[in-house]
Every structure is written in structure tokens, then in C-alpha cells.
Amino acid sequence: MIEIELPERQRLILKEIVDRYIRLREPVSSRMILEDYGLRVSSATVRNDMNDLEAAGYIEKPYASSGRVPTTKGYRFFVDWLLDLSELTKKERLEVAEAYEVHCLEIRETMRQTAFLLGNITGYTGFVIPPQMEETRLDRVVLLRMDARLFLMVLISDIGVVEHRLVPLQEDLAQEEIAQITQIIDSTLHGVTLSAIRELTLKENPDGWHERPVRQALLLLGRLLERRSQKHLFYEGLLNLVDDLQEVDSERSLEQFTGLIHAVQDEAAFTDAIRGARGDRRGPVAFVGDPALPGLEGYSVVTCDYRPHAGALGVIGPLWMDYGRVLSATTYIAHRLETLLVSSCTQSSER
Amino acid sequence: MIEIELPERQRLILKEIVDRYIRLREPVSSRMILEDYGLRVSSATVRNDMNDLEAAGYIEKPYASSGRVPTTKGYRFFVDWLLDLSELTKKERLEVAEAYEVHCLEIRETMRQTAFLLGNITGYTGFVIPPQMEETRLDRVVLLRMDARLFLMVLISDIGVVEHRLVPLQEDLAQEEIAQITQIIDSTLHGVTLSAIRELTLKENPDGWHERPVRQALLLLGRLLERRSQKHLFYEGLLNLVDDLQEVDSERSLEQFTGLIHAVQDEAAFTDAIRGARGDRRGPVAFVGDPALPGLEGYSVVTCDYRPHAGALGVIGPLWMDYGRVLSATTYIAHRLETLLVSSCTQSSER
């Protein structure tokens, strides 16, 4: 589909068109290319090349005699073959470091923070698809007595606090029983995945779980896991995209934006689409106005995966986003988040 | 400034104009009023009254010979004297109840949830100004050892979990010392306000705090309180206001919207403005395009206070918002949130 082979001068011209369009967001004419760029040919020559590029589908004209604008295929080629990766500035790295410094071990807060960071640094919309919590392994459980029949239960897995909730109880629980329950859970279920624990709680009378405090423990865990808040997606900074709404084609861009809003609000569908589109690729992947992401017509998405448990994150922005910056920011933050989560892992296993 | 006295028919006409404009969002002509409303007079009579209303500043014309549109003074009078309060439907009450059912005791999550609820039920933007956390009283502190020099510290006050964070330590802490520290904090500082505790941690060597575990305890608390995340404001549903952007005057409404975005992003200023504008009034208060709220030109804000510790919440929407629904929703949710927080209070003091 996309050819790597393109005459050298045409590659330069395409690069210049995309670069300039991303910068100024207006159609690029043959003369502008000559002004900006030290090409030692005439505008007519450039026009001929532009003709070829248009025939090949890399650029197009909004109307018959205007400057050229990149097509999605043009952006695609640009990202794949012409992009200069721009490193993050020291200040930006510092911003990332600071954001993660006041780490609170709560996985949802971490996800939210990361999404915010992505959105803030790139100036577009950041999103994070959390790891599959079902596959994380239980580290420990904290039970806190609020009153006789009300407990605060905190569930900490290898990547942090996965769940915490007030759990009401039918029977009273004495202080000693709590210690006992915590002890039992800790010694028996440490290192077991949440999905396995959930299965266990569904059984009526599993072997060796007959005593009263033990049954209570299972009951509690079951309560907590049964109505787990299934949050599939965290996103921050949709409002950053509002600025672009003053575009020329105000009606269509507003339509696209509302489409985007609805797309991210259906969290499950969005997550599946991203996962599906990525396939089993690792590392950064860019989607440029890709039809594999329904509802995101007119937007580009840069994603990166992170361990553990198949997490993913990324940035949603306009087709003319600054791919260099966004790609490096996304990759960098994915790496930092991974480090953060994996270090929690090690930490808990070494205790 | 605002007179209660207005001839009966003019009151009816003003009410009809505002009602209809809120519903259809287009200038209201004298004939339309006759069609909708069983007034047994001619259109010329209505026009005369409309003239008086315009002279008094309640309505205005977008251009010299168009229908009339309410002014902010008109909305103001409408809210104060002409409004039919519409109760929440059973379904909506259920939605509120469900949202608060899976209560997790974490104050920030509760605030976020409430803001979301406000935005969702009204279809506009919900916001919550949290109680002044400094004035809450410590209930208990939980210390969780992650490894020798890293602790998860959770601070629970009378209204819920106020802070939780990983706290790194210079010296190792043994398991027994943790129990000791928790015990000391619990017995000494229970019921003391956070601001008092903060002051205590700033002193070098307060009386009776000399032993090692006690100093450690203070050190830890100091760490936690010193860099408290000062979150002043939670808001959700700004995107609900995007729909109205397709207005006639697209340029100005977009400008207003970006103004709003910047206004809510300066959390401290926004919070102060709301507090200042409310003064010491209690219960629901509506601001209709009020200049006391800078950056909110062109928007209306309905607010309500809630206990304890001077919290406030509300809804931001267009001037033509459905004041009846919004006022009752805001008051209702404020009441529910208050109940939730105050019940946490009682709970912890009775333990």
C-alpha cells in the first residue's frame, strides 16, 4: 500500500508540505516551499512534483486551484519515513518526574494522573487503558473497622490499591476476628490472581474454608469483587481540542468533536478498538485518521503499550498534530509508568 | 434594583417570554405569545406591554425589529418571582441513591462523584467545592509497611479519607514501632483538627513528644500534611456545554466557552469568587450572568452550600438553563451529600 520508494525531491517536498501544514495549518503552495526551503529549482518544477504526489494520493487540494494539503496517506508516509523525532526538553522530563513523585499507590489515581500528564505535555487529549486488573496478583488485604457492622476494605495487588470500599455486614465482627481474617487471607491468597479469587468466592463450600472467620473472609472478598467498578478508560484534556474548533470548516470540526466525545464515552468499545487496532505490536504505534477507530474520523491517535497485564496509553489529537513530540512523549511516559508499576511489583514480592 | 411590582399581565408576558426562550431558544414575538398562551387580548396590546418591559430592562431585541429575548435582569426576575419549581423524577432520585451506594469513604472520590452526578442529571456542568479539610478532625491514621523504609499512610478524618500517600523514611522502622506509633497518634490526636496537627508538626520539640517512636510519628504526619494536594475544585461535564456551541453567534459563544474553561482551571480564583458571591447566605442561590463571577460572562450558576466545614456545590449552564430542574436538583444533591458526610461524622465519634 505505502511505498517507501519516492523520488528524493518528492520526498523533500512532501516533508515540507506536511511540516508546514502542521505548523501553520493552511494550504501550501509551490512558491511557499521555495521560500522556506533552499530548493534550487523553479516553482513550476515543484508544481510538477506536486502533481505526481497528488496522483499518488499523498496530498490533495481543498478546491481546484488552491495550495496542497496532506491526505491521511500523506501523514501516514510522513510519520513512517520522514519524521524527525524531537526529544522531550529537560523541563518536560522534570514535569513527568514531579507528577509521579507523590505516588499514592492507588492504581486508579495513577491512571488518572498519567492521562492528565499525557494531555498536558502534548497539548492534546491523553488516555490510559488500565492493566487487566483480573490478572493482577493479590498482595494483601486491609480491613478497617468503622463500626460493628461496617468495614473499610482495601485490596492491594501487585500493582497497587485495586479496590477500596465500605462493606456492610450482617453479623457483628469482633476485633480479634479481624486480625484472624487478615492473617488467613494474607497467608492463603497472597500471590493468587483476582480472577482466581473471584472464582473461589463463588463456590459454596470450598475445601478447608469451613471455620467461621474464614467464611467471613471469603464473604467479604466476594462482596468487594462482585461489584467491582469496571473502569476501562481514563482520559483527560478533551478540552485541549476545543481550541481547534475555530477552524475554517467550523461545522464539520464541531461534528467530529462531538463524535469523539461520544466515542470515548463508550469506554469498552473504545478500549476494544484500540486493542484490536494495535494487534500484538509492542512499542509506539500511530493511527492517522484510521477507520479501525470508529468515531475518531478526523483525529490521529498515538499509542504505546506498557506492562504489566497488557495496559495501553496514548494521545488523541488532530491529524496535523506534532507527531515528533507526541511520539516521544508517549513512549517516554509509557516507560515511566511501567517502571512505576513494575517497581511496585518487585517491592511487594520481596517483602 | 429589582422591583417586585409589575402589572399582572406584564408578569405573565415576561414569564411566557422566558419560558419559551428557554424551550426553543429563539426570539419571541408578540404573536407567538398569543398562540401558546390563552391571553384574550390582541397582539398590539402585548406589544405595548413588551415595550414597557423593554423600557424597564427585562427584555431586549437582538435587532430593531425582531422578537424579544430576556436580558439577564429578565432571567433574574424570572428566577426570583416567576419560577415553577419542578421536582426530580423518581428515576432521577434513584440515580442519586445508586451513585452514593458504593461509597468508598474517600473524600476526593465522593466529591468527584457528586460533581459528575450534578452534571449528569442537569445536562450541564456540575462542580463541587470541598469542605475546608484543614478544619476537619482527625479520626484515625493507618500505617502500612510496604518495605523497610516505605510506608503507605492513610489519614482518615471525620468526613472520610483525606489523604493517603507513600511516605519514604530515612530510618528503618520495626513492626512493633508501627503499632506503637499508630497507638500514640490514635490516643493523642483523635478529634484534633488537621490545622492544629500541622502546627504541632512545625514545632521543634513539643512537650511530651520526645521518645523515638513519637518523634517518628510526628515526622510522618508532617511529611503527609506538608505537601498536601490542595485541590480546591472538582468539576465534571464541561463537555455537556459543547452542544450549545452550534449557536447562532458561534464565534462569541465559543469565545465564552474558552473563557469558562480558563475560569474553572484557576481553581482558587473560581472558588473564591463563588464563596464571595454567596456571602453568608445558606441554601440555594442562583447567579444569572453575574459580573461577580469573572470569566463566566454568558453563563448562569446555581449553587448550594452543604455542611460540614463550609462546602459548596453547584451547576454551571447557559443563561437559558432550565432553572426549575437545576435548582431542585442542586438542592437535593447538596442535601444528600450533607447527609452522607455528616453520617460519617457521627459514625466515627461513636466508635
Added chain:
DNA sequence: TTTAGCAAACGACACAAGAGAGTGCTAAAT
């Protein structure tokens, strides 16, 4: 005080004309 009737105001829309920018094409030059 209310009503009927009428001229005037103004937005909304369509259409036309001119300016400006950029292209495609052709023929000459390298």
C-alpha cells in the same frame, strides 16, 4: 385602555462582480 391597520426596519438569502492567489498547460530552454 385596547385594538386595527400600516409604514418602516432589519435579518436572511440569493446573486453578481471584482480582486487575488495558485494551478495546469504549452512551448521554449537546458
Added chain:
DNA sequence: ATTTAGCACTCTCTTGTGTCGTTTGCTAAA
């Protein structure tokens, strides 16, 4: 074979003109 200069053409954008329909303000009569 490739590049260049020149020119006609196309299309947008802006401005101006005119028509149509709605709604008003005003005046005079009820």
C-alpha cells in the same frame, strides 16, 4: 529527458445590490 517561463483558467473571498418575510412602532379609531 528534464526544467523553466509565461499565460489562461479556476476557485475562494469579499463587497454590493435587491428581494422577501417577519415583527415592530406608531397612529387613529373603538
